[in-house]
Amino acid sequence: xxxxxxxxxxxxxxxxxxxxxxxxxxxxxxxxxxxxxxxxxxxxxxxxxxxxxxxxxxxxxxxxxxxxxxxxxxxxxxxxxxxxxxxxxxxxxxxxxxxxxxxxxxxxxxxxxxxxxxxxxxxxxxxxxxxxxxxxxxxxxxxxxxxxxxxxxxxxxxxxxxxxxxxxxxxxxxxxxxxxxxxxxxxxxxxxxxxxxxxxxxxxxxxxxxxxxxxxxxxxxxxxxxxxxxx
Amino acid sequence: xxxxxxxxxxxxxxxxxxxxxxxxxxxxxxxxxxxxxxxxxxxxxxxxxxxxxxxxxxxxxxxxxxxxxxxxxxxxxxxxxxxxxxxxxxxxxxxxxxxxxxxxxxxxxxxxxx
Ligand code: SF4
Ligand code: SF4
Ligand code: FES
Numbered sequence: 350x351x352x353x354x355x356x357x358x359x360x361x362x363x364x365x366x367x368x369x370x371x372x373x374x375x376x377x378x379x380x381x382x383x384x385x386x387x388x389x390x391x392x393x394x395x396x397x398x399x400x401x402x403x404x405x406x407x408x409x410x411x412x413x414x415x416x417x418x419x420x421x422x423x424x425x426x427x428x429x430x431x432x433x434x435x436x437x438x439x440x441x442x443x444x445x446x447x448x449x450x451x452x453x454x455x456x457x458x459x460x461x462x463x464x465x466x467x468x469x470x471x472x473x474x475x476x477x478x479x480x481x482x483x484x485x486x487x488x489x490x491x492x493x494x495x496x497x498x499x500x501x502x503x504x505x506x507x508x509x510x511x512x513x514x515x516x517x518x519x520x521x522x523x524x525x526x527x528x529x530x531x532x533x534x535x536x537x538x539x540x541x542x543x544x545x546x547x548x549x550x551x552x553x554x555x556x557x558x559x560x561x562x563x564x565x566x567x568x569x570x571x572x573x574x575x576x577x578x579x580x
Numbered sequence: 581x582x583x584x585x586x587x588x589x590x591x592x593x594x595x596x597x598x599x600x601x602x603x604x605x606x607x608x609x610x611x612x613x614x615x616x617x618x619x620x621x622x623x624x625x626x627x628x629x630x631x632x633x634x635x636x637x638x639x640x641x642x643x644x645x646x647x648x649x650x651x652x653x654x655x656x657x658x659x660x661x662x663x664x665x666x667x668x669x670x671x672x673x674x675x676x677x678x679x680x681x682x683x684x685x686x687x688x689x690x691x692x693x694x
Contacts, residue, residue: 506656542584542655549652575587 350374350384351431354395357442365442367433374425381428382409382421397446404559407494411446412438417496419559437499439508453495456512460520460538465531481527488522488567490560491515497554497564503547510543514554514564517545521567524574536578539571584655589648596645603638632686639682643675650675 350372357365372391374384382402389395397420399409404422412435413423420434440448466475498504498513512520520539523529539545545568554564615621625631650671658664 503656539586541586542589544586546586546590547656572587572590576591579587 350425352384352388353431353433354388354445355435355442356395356445358394358444369431379425380421381413381423381425381432382419384425385420385434396444405492407492410437410494410496410499410559412436412499417500417557417559419494419496422559437495439499439505440495448499450495452508453498453513453515454493456516457493457519460512460516460523461531461535462519462523464523464526464529465534466528468530475528477527484525484527485522487562488518488525491518491522491562492560493519494559497558500553500557501548502551502553503549507543507547511547512539512544514548514568517548517571518562518564518567521571524571532574533578536571536575540575545571545575584651589651592644593648596641596648599637599641600645603634603641606634626686627689627692629690632690636679636683636686640679643679647672647675 352370352372353367354370355365356368370388370392372384372388375387378384378387380402382399385395385397385399389397397409397411399421400406401408402421404419407419409420410417411420412433413420414429414433417437434446436442436446436448440450440453443449493515495515497518498508498515501514503511504513517539520535524532524535529535548565548568550565550569552565555562555566558564610625611617626635651668654664654667654671658667
């Protein structure tokens with residue numbers, strides 16, 4: 350199997366380059382991450398993040414043959430050779446496939462990703478009806494892998510000001526939560542030409558999300574919620 | 581005060597698009613029905629008070645829509661503040677001039693006819 354990987358080491362001072370590898374997957378190797386781990390035993394200078402190896406931690410997002418995805422759930426059989434691996438587009442590269450997620454998480458923190466409710470807490474828990482709970486489906490599953498934001502042209506142009514699909518999907522997760530009482534403040538924060546309205550409904554985010562979520566739909570819901578709030 | 585609006589611009593963009601579509605549909609309907617569209621008929625339509633107002637409205641909606649679209653493109657791609665301000669100013673002047681020019685022309689036509 351032929352793999353071409355983006356290499357960059359800030360310590361050597363050389364420009365980034367693509368390095369070609371040829372490696373035979375063993376019978377047990379099913380996913381791209383398996384082969385990367387095998388490559389790492391051959392060339393231990395190769396850097397990438399990974400942890401859960403089953404699509405729940407979101408750490409091994411990378412650009413695989415031009416498309417963002419998680420190496421651990423990308424089947425080898427579906428890949429065209431040579432497999433071209435690059436770091437997430439638009440993110441500053443730290444080394445090889447490892448990118449700097451600082452800004453991405455700063456946006457996440459800015460939307461206050463926690464329940465806000467200053468009411469007296471009930472003795473056991475804040476209950477929801479099954480319908481209220483259902484509204485969180487398709488939102489809470491986000492693993493913050495950044496595949497979507499790193500595939501969003503609007504985020505490439507304004508990564509410092511546009512919250513991006515991942516952050517907006519998370520924002521909507523709390524806007525729609527029946528137990529949260531800060532909806533108005535959340536919406537007011539998002540009514541901004543950069544934070545929310547840089548989204549042009551290009552829908553790359555929805556197209557690429559490895560968890561099958563739809564940030565563009567969440568963004569649409571935020572716009573509608575804003576419309577309701579202002580009318 | 582916000583210089584660039586979020587929701588308001590987004591709404592105006594949609595409202596102006598709707599206005600443009602409606603007026604274009606009206607124009608298409610005129611093409612399809614009624615007597616052939618000769619110069620005289622066009623002239624009569626354009627210089628009737630309703631026609632003139634609709635034409636001015638069309639260009640106003642066009643300018644507004646164009647302004648928001650152009651503004652979005654500039655916000656995306658032009659990040660240097662002086663360049664951004666200059667480009668926005670040029671676009672604003674051109675779009676504003678178009679509307680004024682159309683309004684003046686229609687007003688002149690109307691006063692000629694009446
Ligand atoms: S929405 Fe999907 S692609 Fe985006 S961060 Fe969440 S899981 Fe990843
Ligand atoms: S729909 Fe919006 S957030 Fe998603 S990729 Fe497009 S511009 Fe980005
Ligand atoms: S290693 Fe955790 S998502 Fe791939």
